[in-house]
Amino acid sequence: MRLNIPKDKIENYTVFLRRLGYALIQDRRQGTESFVRRLGEGHYPRIHLYVDDLGDSFSFNLHLDQKKTSYSGFSRHNAEYDNEIIKDEASRIRGSLGL
Numbered sequence: 001m002r003l004n005i006p007k008d009k010i011e012n013y014t015v016f017l018r019r020l021g022y023a024l025i026q027d028r029r030q031g032t033e034s035f036v037r038r039l040g041e042g043h044y045p046r047i048h049l050y051v052d053d054l055g056d057s058f059s060f061n062l063h064l065d066q067k068k069t070s071y072s073g074f075s076r077h078n079a080e081y082d083n084e085i086i087k088d089e090a091s092r093i094r095g096s097l098g099l
Contacts, residue, residue, distance in 0.1 A: 001086050003060040009097045013051055013058055020096060022049060036065075039085070047089050048079065060093065062086050 010016045014024060022035035035049045044067045052059040063079040064086055080086065 001062050001081055001090055003062070003090055003093060004054065004057045005060060005093075005097065005099075006057050009099070010058060017049065017051075020093065022047075037089075045085075047086070062089060 017035045018024075020037070022037045025034050025036055027033070032050075035051070037047045037049075039045045039047065044065055046065050048063050048065050050061040052061065063081045064083060065079055
């Protein structure tokens with residue numbers, strides 16, 4: 001699920017997401033950064049979020065990681081982009097900004 005947030009609502013998206021309980025992940029192999037918020041005590045399930053700068057807004061791309069990949073030789077895993085957990089999280093993010 002994608003959320004477009006006007007830049008005038010967020011001064012620094014890293015600080016904003018940390019306040020919402022997200023942790024920064026740096027993927028040095030691919031040169032990307034993303035954020036995760038755990039939904040339990042372990043690494044999974046978790047909400048995984050990527051941020052794209054669109055000029056006048058940020059696009060938050062959210063999905064739910066249920067578990068680590070179980071396929072040998074693959075680093076990607078199955079993700080759910082449109083379920084109740086993700087819809088609730090999108091509402092929580094919007095609500096924290098008064099949107």
